[in-house]
Amino acid sequence: MRRLPGKKRGRSGQILPVAAILMSGMVALTGLVLDGGMIYQVKRRMQTAADAAAMGGAQELLRGNTSLVVAAARGDSSLNGFTDSVNSTTVTVNNPPLNGPRAGNSLFVEVILSRPVPTTFLRVVNRQFSTVKSRAVAGLMNYADGCVIALDPDDRGALTVAGTSTLTSGCGVMVNSIDDRALTVNGGGCIYADEVGVSGGWTANGSANCIQPNAPVVDTPPALDPLAYMQPPPRPLLPTGLNFKITGGAVVVLPGLYIGGIEITGGDVTFLPGVYHLDGGGLKISGTPTVRGEGVLFYNTNTLGGQWGQFDITGGGVMDFSAPNSGPYEGMLFWNDRNAPNTNPGSTIAGNSSSRFEGAMYFPSTHVNYAGTSTAAAWNMIIANTISIVGTTTVTGNYSASTIRPPTRRATLVE
Numbered sequence: 001m002r003r004l005p006g007k008k009r010g011r012s013g014q015i016l017p018v019a020a021i022l023m024s025g026m027v028a029l030t031g032l033v034l035d036g037g038m039i040y041q042v043k044r045r046m047q048t049a050a051d052a053a054a055m056g057g058a059q060e061l062l063r064g065n066t067s068l069v070v071a072a073a074r075g076d077s078s079l080n081g082f083t084d085s086v087n088s089t090t091v092t093v094n095n096p097p098l099n100g101p102r103a104g105n106s107l108f109v110e111v112i113l114s115r116p117v118p119t120t121f122l123r124v125v126n127r128q129f130s131t132v133k134s135r136a137v138a139g140l141m142n143y144a145d146g147c148v149i150a151l152d153p154d155d156r157g158a159l160t161v162a163g164t165s166t167l168t169s170g171c172g173v174m175v176n177s178i179d180d181r182a183l184t185v186n187g188g189g190c191i192y193a194d195e196v197g198v199s200g201g202w203t204a205n206g207s208a209n210c211i212q213p214n215a216p217v218v219d220t221p222p223a224l225d226p227l228a229y230m231q232p233p234p235r236p237l238l239p240t241g242l243n244f245k246i247t248g249g250a251v252v253v254l255p256g257l258y259i260g261g262i263e264i265t266g267g268d269v270t271f272l273p274g275v276y277h278l279d280g281g282g283l284k285i286s287g288t289p290t291v292r293g294e295g296v297l298f299y300n301t302n303t304l305g306g307q308w309g310q311f312d313i314t315g316g317g318v319m320d321f322s323a324p325n326s327g328p329y330e331g332m333l334f335w336n337d338r339n340a341p342n343t344n345p346g347s348t349i350a351g352n353s354s355s356r357f358e359g360a361m362y363f364p365s366t367h368v369n370y371a372g373t374s375t376a377a378a379w380n381m382i383i384a385n386t387i388s389i390v391g392t393t394t395v396t397g398n399y400s401a402s403t404i405r406p407p408t409r410r411a412t413l414v415e
Helices: 007-062 066-079 121-125
Strands: 090-094 108-118 129-142 146-150 159-161 166-169 172-175 183-185 190-193 196-198 202-204 210-212 239-246 250-253 256-264 268-271 274-279 282-285 290-293 296-301 310-313 318-322 332-336 347-350 356-371 380-390 392-395 409-413
Touching: 007 066, 007 090, 007 108, 007 129, 007 409, 066 090, 066 108, 146 166, 166 172, 172 190, 239 250, 274 282, 282 296, 296 310, 310 332, 332 347, 356 392, 380 392
Parallel strands: 146 172, 146 380, 159 183, 159 380, 166 190, 166 392, 172 196, 183 202, 190 210, 239 256, 250 268, 256 274, 256 282, 268 290, 274 296, 282 310, 290 318, 296 332, 310 347, 318 356, 332 356, 347 356, 356 380
Antiparallel strands: 090 108, 108 129, 129 409
8 A cells, every 4th residue: 555645744744833832941951950949949048038037036035125126037037147138138027926826926026027038040931030938936935944043143152152051953953153152162061052153263162062963053144034025014003002011810801002001920821812012111020820822923113212121031830822824924923123232131932841932033133032841842943143051941843743834934936
């Protein structure tokens, strides 16, 4: 049989359009691979910048510098090669986040980076740019490491253990002072702690030689104040009590504003859960009263001028206090205003073998004397400008045994 005329010519006529289609597909695929690799590299760098920016903002939250969050986040993004408004880059910082599981939570920072990346090979299919985005969220998460922290940067004896006194800490001890005797343990005194860090040096006077199980680590970088992020409780408009004193009887005390503070010398006293705003008088407990308070925060301040009050708890009766287990002041038990002057002898928290102080005791600008407490509390912590330990004292870090979480935080990348 003879071939039909034109059959060969018909087949050959299809090669060019098919080849053109295949070539276009190959170019597009090649462009996708090459440009995609470049875009992926930018995406990786951008995610690193977003993570760093979110952490930078969270660190300012930890320091209590909410006004610096945006600047810090954009600064860290710029250090990693992505500057807002440069090369069409946008660095959006949201505190609190607008999206995700932490949306609306002011303890977290959301950072979104965006930049159009020019393409090379994909231009043949009219794709001039590819917009790359990255997102990260960082914020303050519950964390407890050191539970005895002396914040003063240069004081001698910033943490002092008096003669024959013993500090037993179920977690770390940190002294920020750079003085060569920042930590002072006097004759017969002892510290038993998991870890002891000192920015400066330490000394054991007299027969003191029992800092166990390990000697303090010196030249340690100072710890940030882990409660700097917390905002003071708002002052109630109307007072609940004026120069409020209890000398006996069964008394139930309501949370609120106490002008002139609260003084207890006797009786059976129950504090109902809530915030007790002590304005100008502090909290004084002496004698042998029975005093209980579950879910309470005592905030000592002075908005009226005149003499500042202190925490002066020296009673020999029953003292049973625990911090709130929810809300913005969870874990906070005693809090001295950051503006309080550092006067001698400072505040005193002195208990006995049955005392329970479960929560954080926060004296950021003042001295505190802590004495003679038992192991009744599942956990407690002392964060103060300077600290003196008197008597046999236990600071416990068994957080898992309590329904109250510690208020201390650390900056953590979460998304």
